[in-house]
Amino acid sequence: MTDAKYDYDLFVIGAGSGGTRAARVSAAHGARVAVAEEYRVGGTCVIRGCVPKKLLVYGAHFAEDLADARRFGWDVPDCSFDWKVLTGNVFEEVDRINKAYTATLETHGAEIIHERAELTGPNNVRLASGREVTAKYILIASGARPHIPTCPGHEYGITSNEAFHLDSVPRRILIAGAGYIANEFAGIFHELGAEVTLINRSDQILRGYDEQIRDRLLQISMTKGLQFRFNAKFEGIEQQADGALKVSMSNHAPIEVDCVMFATGRVPNTENLGLDAAGVETNEKGAVKVDEDSRSNVPSIYAVGDVTxxxxxxxVAIREGQAFADTVFGNKPTRVDYHCVPAAVFSHPQMAGVGMTESQAKQKHGSVKVYVSDFRPMKNVLAGRNERALYKMICDGETNKILGIHMIGPEAAEILQAAAVAVKAGLTKDAFDQTVALHPTMAEELVLMK
Structure with a gap:
């Protein structure tokens, strides 16, 4: 397998989820592997994304849980919250996972190089130290970063990267954007006591999710006190004498806040990687163009994860990394199936969905049947909380094959994971109807919809 004319069989740029999986599995297949990571092993998900954010979501949810506990007979005193304790413990967990990822790579024989790397040719890489190495194959797994608008005063804003490192919970925060990152952090900061305002250039939140589900989240969020300003384009941020930030926007009056957070999408990390020198093509967003096997237009260079x-x-990045390693080094050609990928928004309450939305199904299939369960979870009833959950199942009008399942409510993501298997398997509504309900649960509504 190894080729003596190269220093490595595989050189990976970026040790995030996709790059780490590709490196580990390739090394297990017998390849000589090196991984260049200029920051920390683990990438966005482990260091500044999914993992720490979900821990903040758990921490924030205790605000509601402690209040609800009184209705369940618990004598809960007025509780204070310490942001530093939460973030300190989160950082400890991040450190633990970072070490685990590092150990996994080293155990499988992959060399970790803590330097920035850039391409100088189809098989050539130059490290920040000036060292140059060669590799039979190069895998770009450098991920993506938050997009920052170019409005005047944008330097006063933060992104999700910096949100974990705030000294305290802002008293007033404005979040620009209406995607999953914006809505998740809006829920976190609101539950922890901040006055939250979201602004968005369009009149919708969570574009791409089922309309009825996202409208329910908007309704619940507004009832809780979150403020929304739609059709609002950033015009500028000015710092006031007292340190406050005055934000100007189109179609709305200016607003003063203590923190501005940009959650306006993510940009592939392809700048200064030497892609031009290697002849690698990118699309209009700067992402590496790849085929079904994650191969770029240069035969020796591949890319996986957010950079694509x-x-x-x-x-998805992990599956792409696995498929790359199995195909190139494992003699097991594999391609990722992007059909029916489940997704979740860890808002308050959670949203989750898999497959087609109602509008997508109608556009593609014409005749569809939609089954809905709109109910108040048992816990919310006793807690005196009026929040209602909403589950939807979209089926083909002729065959009753399930085309999509979408839901909002407590633990929606946990429930959807199992249901996603059914959608992926191509089951029909009849299979759910024939399944005995697990009572009393929220999940039983999936098999009771009429």
Whole structure:
């Protein structure tokens, strides 16, 4: 397998989820592997994304849980919250996972190089130290970063990267954007006591998710006190004498806040990687163009994960890395199936979905049947909380094959993971109807919809 004329069989740029999986599995297949990572092993998900954010979501949810506990007979005193304790413990967990990822790579024989790397040719890489190495194959797994608008005063804003490192919970925060990152952090900061305002250039939140589900989240969020300003384009940020930030926007009056957070999308990390020197093509967003095998237009160079701008989800990057390693080094040609990839928004409450939305199904199939369960979870009833959950199942009008399942409610993501298997397998509504309900649960609504 190894080729003596190269220093490595595989050189990976970026040790995030996709790059780490590709490196580990390739090394297990017998390849000589090196991984260049200029920051920390683990990438966005582990260091500044999914993992620490989900821990903040758990921490924030205790605000509601502690209040609800009184209705369940618990004598809960007024509780204070310490942001530093939460973030300190989160950082400890991040450190633990970072070490675990590092150990996994080293155990499988992959060399970790803590330097920035850039391409100088189809098989050539130059490190920040000036060292040059060669590799039979090069895998670009450099991920993506938050997009920052170019409005005047943008330097006063933060992104999700910096949100974990704030000294305290802002008293007033404005979040620009309406995607999953914006709505997740809006829920976190609101539950922890901040006054939250979201602004968005369009009149919708969570574009791409089922309309009825996202409208329910908007309704619940507004009832809780979150503020939304739609059709609002950033015009500028000015710092006031007292340190406050005055934000100007189109179609709305200016607003003063203590923190501005940009959650306006993510940009592939392809700048200064030497792609031009190697002849690698990118699309209009700067993402590496790849085929079904994650191969770029240069035969020796591949790319996986967010840098390709296919589906920016950690499990997808991991599957792409696995498929690359098995195909190139494992003699097991594998391609990732992007059909029916489940997704979740860890808002308050959670949203989750898999497959087609109602509008997508109608456009493609014409005749569809939609089954809905709109209910108040048992826990919310006793807690005196009026929040309602909403589950939807979209089926083909002729065959009753399930085309999509979408839901909003407590633990929606946990429930959807199992249901996603059914959609992926091509089951029909009849299979759910024939399954006995697990009572009393919220999940039983999936098999009771009429």
């Amino acid at each position: 701008d296919r589906i920016q989800l950690t499990p």
